[in-house]
Amino acid sequence: MASPKFHMAFRKYHRWLGFFLAGIMGVYAVSGILLIFRPTDILKYEQTQTRQYEANLSGVELLPLLKMRGSKVTSENADKVVLNYGEYDKDTGLAVITKKDYPIVLSKMVKLHKATNNSPLFWLNISFGLGLLFFVISAFLMFIPKLPMYKNGLKIAGIGAVVTVLTVIFGS
Incomplete structure (x- = not known):
């Protein structure tokens, strides 16, 4: 069995890493909540851009140039192409x-949350995940295993794991 000094050391590391990661957890929490509402227009505002392309492009030729996910041609005539995100004048291009x-700050937060291995931000995501894993392990090393608080903590953690697994299985 480990000494009380060992457990106190983990309490100290848990506390200091917790203070450090509190800021990161706040950003992830806000961006995660925003991602839940991404199909809606909550906190979004309209942004208008003008882009110059070659003249006389068809809708089929224009879509790859736009590089916008979800863009579609809704109608096309001799003068213009109407898109679900705007329109293209064939005469002027x-x-x-x-x-x-x-807004830019919220947009950056959402990109942080959705970072993949192609993004330089993925190192922060990996570090954050490892920090949370340390919290999981150190939470059980903060108390002496013979104490009732430790045994109750194991029960509560088990209930949390079961609820999460059931939610994932039946909630999606």
Whole structure:
């Protein structure tokens, strides 16, 4: 059995890492809540861009140039191409694109949350995940295993794991 000094050391590391990760957890919490509402327009505002392309492009030729996920041609005639995000004038080659997006700070937070291995932000995500894993392990090393608080903590952690597994299985 480990000494009380060992458990106190883990309490200290848990506490200091907890203070450090509190800021990161706050950012992840806000961005995670925003991601839940991404199909809606909550906190989004309209942004209009004008882009210059070649003249006389068809809708099929224009879509790959826009590089916008979900863009579609809704109608096309001799003068213009109407898109779900704006319109393109065939005579001038000018496209006016209007879409809704988060303000820059919230947009950056959402990108942080959705970072993949192609993004330089993924190192922060990996570090954060490892920090949370340390919390999981150190939470059980903070107390002496013979104490009732330790045994109750194991029961509560087990209940939390079961609820999470059931939610994942039946909730999606």
